[in-house]
Amino acid sequence: MKIGSYQLNSQVILAPMAGITDQPFRQLCCRLGAGLAVSEMLSSNPKVWDTDKSKLRMLHGDSAGIRSVQIAGSCPDELAFAAKVNADNGAQIIDINMGCPAKKVNKKLAGSALLREPAQVERIIQSVVAAVDIPVTLKIRTGWCEDTRNGIEIAKIAQDNGIVSLAVHGRTRNDFYKGHAEYNTIKAIKASVSIPVVANGDITSPEKALQVLNHTGADAIMIGRGAQGRPWIFREINHFLATGTKLDAPSLSEVRSIVLNHVMELHQFYGDFTGVRFARKHVSWYVQNLIVTNEGFSESFTLDQGKSFRSIFNGLESTSEQLEALNVFFDGF
Ligand SMILES: Cc1cc2nc3c(=O)[nH]c(=O)nc-3n(C[C@H](O)[C@H](O)[C@H](O)COP(=O)(O)O)c2cc1C
Structure with a gap:
């Protein structure tokens, strides 16, 4: 077009x-x-x-x-x-x-x-x-x-x-x-x-x-x-x-890299205070989506665990805490 x-x-x-x-x-x-x-x-x-x-x-x-x-x-x-x-x-x-x-x-x-x-x-x-x-x-x-x-x-x-x-x-x-x-x-x-x-x-x-x-x-x-x-x-x-054929879902390691890079770009674009707040909503969507769409992932991660990660993540106030929490989260699989 x-x-x-x-x-x-x-x-x-x-x-x-x-x-x-x-x-x-x-x-x-x-x-x-x-x-x-x-x-x-x-x-x-x-x-x-x-x-x-x-x-x-x-x-x-x-x-x-x-x-x-x-x-x-x-x-x-x-x-x-x-x-x-x-x-x-x-x-x-x-x-x-x-x-x-x-x-x-x-x-x-x-x-x-x-x-x-x-x-x-x-x-x-x-x-x-x-x-x-x-x-x-x-x-x-x-x-x-x-x-x-x-x-x-x-x-x-x-x-x-x-x-x-x-x-x-x-x-x-x-x-x-x-x-x-x-x-x-x-x-x-x-x-x-x-x-x-x-x-x-x-x-x-x-x-x-x-x-x-x-x-x-x-x-x-x-x-x-x-x-x-x-x-x-x-x-x-x-x-x-x-x-006419379906692409495989992205691997967890690719998702990890997309999420971490996205969050770092948000921190950089908005500055620490606002960047941390914008990152919360995107991370929440990423985690929700992983549970729904990534089969390998959802076997080892439940909706309740997703909820509890999101509520912890939403309470973090600094960029470094957010990045560390995401690394720990992805290391768990
Ligand atoms: C949070 C949110 C913000 C939106 N902001 C705009 C906007 O700034 N301008 C606009 O034309 N549409 C806006 N929309 C409407 C979307 O562009 C789109 O038309 C609508 O969400 C339907 O598409 P979807 O079912 O794929 O989400 C917004 C939608 C959402 C959910």
């Missing part, structure tokens, strides 16, 4: 996830086969750019792969300015967020609330596309609620106004994360436009990836929660799509 002039080397994309798809995680997923990794959303309001959180989200220079930066907001001029600033800072693609269901965001008519205002969607897209000379992509849900599913209308507005690729999370805003993703709606959206469409929602295995690609006719798929604690899912899906 191509986004503007950028050829992706895989059909599998890491979804933007605030608080998760920071630079270390994007780099890791790209190394493990993601064709593109979209940044966490960045508010278009310049007043918040001076916070530590925004400053780190606006560092694009050293990112791996193609640098796609997501912006969120409601004011066309503000979004256009944010797009320009990020393009000047090294973004290669600008992605506009019209999918976020959070009340805090929707209250300001940003994220998925925009789906209720097609005229504003058009104004925003026109302003952002005119402001930058890099490709602009859009991420949406299927509509605001069941009765107002207007994904097709929004997709056509997007295409007519210069959006080069559209990612669709197959739920309405009112669904939040409940129920199942609507692949039929994604299929209908794909059939209504000629720009590439990326299918998103509930893809957690190679088999499901193939099924969703076949069912929707989408050009690519996007994975969010399925990559938490399992960044190797990208290469597993790439392999399955290319060969």
